Amino acid sequence: MNHTRWKLAREKELSEGCSEPAEVTAERAETRLAMAFAKAVYDRRKELGLSQTEVAERSGLTQAKISRIEGADTVPTLPLLRRLAAAMDASLSIALDAEHEEVTFTARSAA
Numbered sequence: 001m002n003h004t005r006w007k008l009a010r011e012k013e014l015s016e017g018c019s020e021p022a023e024v025t026a027e028r029a030e031t032r033l034a035m036a037f038a039k040a041v042y043d044r045r046k047e048l049g050l051s052q053t054e055v056a057e058r059s060g061l062t063q064a065k066i067s068r069i070e071g072a073d074t075v076p077t078l079p080l081l082r083r084l085a086a087a088m089d090a091s092l093s094i095a096l097d098a099e100h101e102e103v104t105f106t107a108r109s110a111a
Contacts, residue, residue, distance in 0.1 A: 033096070034072035036103045042070045044088045044105040059087035 020028075045055050045066075052066040059066075060083060068074040069084070076084070085092040090105035 033101045036101045038072040040103040059083040
């Protein structure tokens with residue numbers, strides 16, 4: 001069974017009244033947030049035309065750490081978020097609710 005079929009089968013089960021444990025729901029939300037953040041970092045880096053190494057140098061991190069962030073393999077701390085935003089010359093906005101996560105880097109305007 002390929003991934004698309006699995007996802008559709010799972011969604012069908014949930015729509016038919018099957019429910020998943022609260023722990024699974026919480027883990028799913030954490031994964032969505034990590035993936036939203038990873039995508040935002042990747043998109044901003046590409047927008048700036050930077051490599052992972054260049055972002056690492058600007059932020060005082062390692063290229064491996066940037067790779068783990070973009071791969072949603074790490075949970076960033078608040079100081080790390082600040083360093084990344086500064087390194088990518090942007091402000092960082094994170095909006096959360098029960099079913100939606102939105103992470104955006106907004107370019108700082110030239111002063």
